[in-house]
Amino acid sequence: MKHIVVLTGAGISAESGIKTFRDADGLWEGHDVMEVATPQGFAANPELVLDFYNQRRTQLLSVKPNAAHQLLAELEQQYKVSIITQNVDDLHERAGSTNVTHLHGELLKVRSTANPTDIKAWQTNLNLGDLCANGHQMRPHIVWFGEDVPMMEKAITICETADILMIIGTSMQVYPAASLMDYVPQNTPTFFIDPKPNMASNKNINVIAERATIGVAQAIKLIENL
Incomplete structure (x- = not known):
């Protein structure tokens, strides 16, 4: 075969x-990719980044x-x-x-910020305070620029x-x-x-x-x- x-x-x-960021001069759904798709962006404003991926996740679940x-x-x-x-x-x-x-990576999964192998399926919003079993914040299971x-x-x-x-x-x-x-x-x-x-x-x-x-x-x- x-x-x-x-x-x-x-x-x-x-x-x-x-939609993807390459459609609009480095912007992804109106956001600078460096703000929402880098470890530095997450460190600077985790709430913005989590909200951005929550919106992407919601969008994904609405399409076929x-x-x-x-x-x-x-x-x-x-x-x-x-x-x-x-x-x-x-x-x-x-x-x-x-x-x-x-x-x-995968939008419908999240992982621990402390352990990249601690991965979970996730279809709802991910918020600050959503922790792994060891007490660390969860993040989108996405390979960001620089990773x-x-x-x-x-x-x-x-x-x-x-x-x-x-x-x-x-x-x-x-x-x-x-x-x-x-x-x-x-x-x-x-x-x-x-x-x-x-x-x-x-x-x-x-x-x-x-x-x-x-x-x-x-x-x-x-x-x-x-």
Whole structure:
């Protein structure tokens, strides 16, 4: 069974109604990302940061997976599929994908500020005074700018076994995630799906300049003919 590795970014969730900071000159829902997505921002104003993610969590619970998420889930009927996502939403899982690695954390989880392995599922508001069992404040389970990406080694291992690579809705400009392409075996058929692609087609890379819901369907037809 061929192994399809899928790298996804903000573009795949945009059609479900989830906005990202890259859409508006470094602002994320009107906030400077340095205020709401860094350890320094959390230290300076934890209440602002918690409120920001509470709003994002509420928004996430109001949207649904789109056709692109669903098509990727259905691929598991024919292929081994590993999804590596930069997104912090759970739309891949809700669509039915069973093998999802979140590089940048998960919005519907929180963790202890003192122990990064003390992680809990969380769907309601997280407030100051919500503590772990050892009495430390809980924080969003999000990889902020300047923090290590703990799932990176797992993602590299997955990419090293790819037979086919799909890249959906990500510019592949944010590191270390952007380096994952380098770990895929040489000459692996690659499908790059983005309405404004920053990559050109060549003998191994098929660029599909479409939004995710259209481009994923086109890529799957091409994969079926490989």
